[in-house]
Amino acid sequence: MVSTDQFRQEIKSQLQSATARGGRSLIVDSSELYRTVSKLRVFDPWMVFCCNAMRAEMAETDHLIFDDEKDTLLTVNYKLPRMDPRAKSG
Numbered sequence: 001m002v003s004t005d006q007f008r009q010e011i012k013s014q015l016q017s018a019t020a021r022g023g024r025s026l027i028v029d030s031s032e033l034y035r036t037v038s039k040l041r042v043f044d045p046w047m048v049f050c051c052n053a054m055r056a057e058m059a060e061t062d063h064l065i066f067d068d069e070k071d072t073l074l075t076v077n078y079k080l081p082r083m084d085p086r087a088k089s090g
Contacts, residue, residue: 001046002038007053010037019080027065030054030074047073059083
């Protein structure tokens with residue numbers, strides 16, 4: 001079984017890679033993330049860990065994507081670059 005922390009680490013890694021390539025956003029689909037981290041087909045009872053990780057990594061500028069034609073539990077558009085939550089604006 002894969003933990004929420006493992007999913008969060010993968011999301012952070014993908015965000016860093018997308019930022020390094022100069023991307024302005026990164027779209028993450030829960031089913032694709034699940035398969036990437038677990039190397040298994042999607043197993044619904046364990047998807048909660050994946051979706052929790054995706055929501056935990058969301059910032060105010062990110063948003064959910066709803067697509068009735070795609071059978072997925074959660075898709076998030078993460079905006080780049082990410083702001084360091086410890087950074088203070090001033």
